[in-house]
Amino acid sequence: MTVLRSVLATVMAAGVLAASPASAQFFMKSHDFSGEPVRGDEPGIGLDLPDATEAELTAGLVWNLRAALNIAALQCQFAPTLLTVPQYNGMMIDHAAELKSTYATLAKYFARKNKAPKAAQNALDQFGTRIYGSFSTTAAQYGFCQVASNIGRDAIFLPRGSLHTLAKQRMREFRNALVPWGEQRFPRGIGFDRTILVPRMDPICWKKDEWNTKTCGPTVQWVVR
Structure with missing residues (x-):
């Protein structure tokens, strides 16, 4: 019985510690x-x-x-x-x-x-x-x-x-501590891939609002910005 009581006391103590709020x-x-x-x-x-x-x-x-x-x-x-x-x-x-x-x-x-x-x-x-x-x-x-x-x-x-x-x-x-600091585990801010694909906008490639197939090829050309 003594061993059983010791085990139960240990389990109960662990439960109390787990339930207590962290700092x-x-x-x-x-x-x-x-x-x-x-x-x-x-x-x-x-x-x-x-x-x-x-x-x-x-x-x-x-x-x-x-x-x-x-x-x-x-x-x-x-x-x-x-x-x-x-x-x-x-x-x-x-x-x-x-x-x-x-x-x-x-x-x-x-x-x-x-x-x-x-x-x-x-x-x-x-x-x-x-x-x-x-x-x-x-x-x-x-x-x-x-x-x-x-x-x-x-x-x-x-x-x-x-x-x-x-x-x-x-x-x-x-x-x-009166100087504000933020998270130190990770660098400040979140990095984004800001490269996007846009159609080639050279004036020679456009005739009004249509792609000029004669000067720039049969399909719209895309470039990275």
């Missing part, structure tokens, strides 16, 4: 968006933070990562198997302490750069708004959503307090 796959082969790790002050990676310390640059990267995953949770719900919503929610819970310290670091940076508290808060708010806007995409949505799903999955399995390492390692990939 969304938009292409036979997706574009490789991976890139080198970053510090945070490279062109095109994030918003400029003049005179920022290394800790402040790192905080900027973490806030970029948070914003990107938030945008994905909002924009990628057309493909629920990507799990961008639960991934974002899980990341916010698991890494709440690091996100809180990240926000505090950014607040201190803008307070240092702006003497008036109100100006500092406005600058911080504008920083966050502009980051969100920089990740919004329509044309590149498929690639962006797939990358966001992969990065979001890694985020929820990270040890707490190490979200900054993921931001440094994957932020270039996130930015690369």
Whole structure:
């Protein structure tokens, strides 16, 4: 009976796995968006933070990562198997302490750069708004959503307090995914044989609308175009 139960359990488990939905796959082969790790002050990676310390640059990267995953949770719900919503929610819970310290670091940076508290808060708010806007995409949505799903999955399995390492390692990939790419397995477009047969149109071969048999032969001649 023990052997029979084991066999039945294996069959049932296989059935459950077969019935579970696969992660969304938009292409036979997706574009490789991976890139080198970053510090945070490279062109095109994030918003400029003049005179920022290394800790402040790192905080900027973490806030970029948070914003990107938030945008994905909002924009990628057309493909629920990507799990961008639960991934974002899980990341916010698991890494709440690091996100809180990240926000505090950014607040201190803008307070240092702006003497008036109100100006500092406005600058911080504008920083966050502009980051969100920089990740919004329509044309590149498929690639962006797939990358966001992969990065979001890694985020929820990270040890707490190490979200900054993921931001440094994957932020270039996130930015690369904002450029639209299509199917990589096959070349873009579909090839067509555009050669056609047309009758020979030399004026000498036609007399009004009839083929001139005296000059060009007894039957209409066809040529490839």
